[in-house]
Amino acid sequence: MLDSNKKPTILFSDEQEQLLEVATNFCRDRFPMSETRKRIEAKEDLSKALWDEMAGLGWLGIAVPEEFGGSGLTLAEVVTVVEPMGEHLAGTPLVATTLAAQALLAAGTSAQKETWLPKICEGAIATLALSEPSGDWSLTSLEATATKSGDTLTLKGTKTFVSDAASADLVIASVSYEGKAALVLIEKTQLNNITREIVIDETRRSYRIELDGITVPASALLDISKTEAALAHIEQAACLLLSAEACGGTNGAINVIVEYLKTRKQFERYIGSYQALKHPTVDALLAMEAARSHLYYAATMFGEGIEGEIAVRMAKATSSSALAFASDRAIQFHGGFGFTYDCDAQLYRRRGIWCEAQFGDAAHHRAKLSDMLL
Amino acid sequence: MSTSAPSPAELDDFRREVADWFTANKPKDPGFLLPQSFMEVGTDEQFYFLRDWQKKIYEAGYLGMAWPKEYGGGGKPQALQDIVTREMVKQKLPFMTNTIGLNWAGPLILNMGTEEQKKAYIPGILSADDIWCQGFSEPDHGSDLGNAQLKATRDGNEFVLNGSKIWTSLGRHAKYMILLARTNPNTNNKYEGLSFFLIPMQIPGIEVQPIKKLTGEYGFNQTFFTDARISESCLIGKEGGGWAVAMATLAFERGAVGGQAGGHSMMSKHVSEVVALAKVARRNGKPAIEDPVIRDQLLQFIIEERSQALNGSRGRIKALNQERPGSLAMSGKLVGSEYQRRLNQFALSLQGSNAAYYVGDPLAYEGGLWQRSYFNAFSATIGGGTSEVQHNIIGERVLGLPKS
DSSP: OOOTTOOOOOOOOHHHHHHHHHHHHHHHHHHOOOHHHHHHHHHSSSSSSHHHHHHTTGGTTSOOOOTTTOOOOOHHHHHHHHHHHTTTTTTTTHHHHHHHHOOOOHHHHHHHHHHHHHHHHHTTTTEEBBOOOOOOTTTOOOOOEEETTTTEEEEESSEEETTTTTTTTTEEEEETTTEEEEEEEGGGOOOOOEEEOSSSSSSOEEEEOOOTEEEGGGGBOOOOOHHHHHHHHHHHHHHHHHHHHHHHHHHHHHHHHHHHHHHHHEEEGGGSSSHHHHHHHHHHHHHHHHHHHHHHHHHHHHHSSHHHHHHHHHHHHHHHHHHHHHHHHHHHHHHHHHHTTOOOHHHHHHHHHHHHHHHHOOOHHHHHHHHHHO | OOOOOOOHHHHHHHHHHHHHHHHHHOOOOOOOOSSSBBBGGOOOHHHHHHHHHHHHHHHTTTSSTTTTTTOOOOOOOOOHHHHHHHHHHHHOOOOSOOOOIIIIIHHHHHHHHHHHHHHHHHHHHHHSSSOOOEEBBBBBSOGGGGOOOOEEEEEEEEEEEEEEEEEETTTTTTSEEEEEEEEEOOOOOOOEEEEEEESSSSSSSSSEEOOOTSSSOOEEEEEEEEEEEEGGBHHHBBBTHHHHHHHHHHHHHHTTTOOOOOOBBBBOOOOHHEEEEEESSTTTTTEGGGGGHHHHHHHHHHHHHHHHHHHHHHHHHHGSSSTEEEEEHHHHHHEEEEEEEEHHHHHHHHTGGGOOOOOTTTTSGGGGHHHHHHHHHHHHHHHHHHHHHHHHHIIIISSOOOOO
């Protein structure tokens, strides 16, 4: 891969092009910043009408095979929808539901897939419960457990950062089972103790789930023999989609900066004419462009073995750093206004910290890459 | 310029033929440090070595392959020349030293020149018998090309040149120069007073003075013109139409329109070479590549180097450049040149105390290549508009920020 003569090539399908255009327009209409602010304050986790509209557009089944009611495309097409959503800081269960569907596709039994995937394509909300209080990014260092007695599994432990758990019809939780990582389905009615978390990115609806006291039938286990590979696949998929959100978010942060630099005057000059502000803004643009190139290469290469993993980790590393830089500068360049809650810069900075904290920041992925490449 | 397109099988055969030829004919180690671009040719021994290398490749039929046969070209499809160029880069072979001729003047003359000009100039460009230099920049107008002030005053069917040009690489060896000069100082629009010439260098009134670079070497020159007289037949394009010709020339230089003779002109450093260095360099009694901080830094460079290749790929996908169409194209020089500078700098720090050696010391790693290469990297972060000016241009033209 270090061979400088091998030129990596991004492929971009007609489907991606169409979806990107539709999603860009959709997000511009449905997620103006005023709406994002309203969503933060809203009592209910979800705008049902909006979710139904997204389901109607087929976005929940983009990467689900046609036999289960989806479009039979890939995550590369999902990326084109998630990127503009990231630009507008949309907080919807789309990513969580897409990832849960990926988990089912990777390790679900036939019965599980046949039951859940068609429902998901029609608008059922599903989510993953992978994190734990330790904060470890490793998906296989698990404290939560499942113990079998007869045909029943008894669950124990705490799962954190479960997106949209209160609206979810299905939660897929990782637990330690007979000494190995396992994935288990928990239906809405089986959840008995969930708490809304106070998280830095207020556009998110995140929950802590106490598993103690939950029992599920043994048939709720996903295929144990496929779980390890499934977790690796989920991590890759999550990193890819988070990269898309972060890339879009970086562009959003740049737009916020540029708008202010073009309209705000100090010392009788537009502040954008000062090179001290102009040059770092260009640096943010260059970081975004690089991250976006990595994003679409990761989309192109997704699932292609080690090369696919390398591309995804590079996308996650570059997009995390790009959004961190652009949103940090967005606060600073707004001066006193940047210090207020009313300034949108803080929304992007909060999103940036969220994106870094989920599934590994830039340094984490570079460390993984160094073991693969050096 | 090209005949019928070769089949994939023919291309594969040709690729093998070329690889074999270069493997068999690559030059031996000259025993001195070679430059990495035409701008760095500092000694006669470097120049003659590189000129002979270009001549050898041309005589083997591997240069100017797609240029017309009647002027010494090969009359073959461009795809074949591209294969040769890629192979030269791949085998890390010395570059083609008559860069201004091959990449700038040659394509310009083939496109806009008269039949006499094509016959007179093209064969010598390819064989490296006639070296070309460039007279664009002036001492007082670094990146402001349109403001060129060197005077070309008409006197009958001659022009009289007065003024000076700077950064004329290969000026001491050049037989010809492409020159942007002011034929009319009184136009309302500064661009309308410019004309473009193909001029001989060995005439009375032209003096080339070497400039000692920060590396301690030579390579650039300042060229002084004092009542130097040239024929009006040296004009290319119309009198007063020089700006359009200069822009066309720059488009050839950037490779934006094709038509270059082929062969690579610059030996950029790659992160793979720095990784190799990190395996040799030592830290705390162990190979530097085992140091976690160094590993992280290497990864940052690896990722950045791939960013540039990927930007190139994404730049060709219209749907992924909708919001800011010029962004990737305009930022390529800034990103690439700053990357080279920092990569070279990092390669120095990897060498531990040996970073303090310089070209000429037997203990200097690779003969001091990296030390020299770091200094020379500034030629790209400064030349063609400094990185700071590039930031202004991108901020203003791509992001729409107010002028500084």
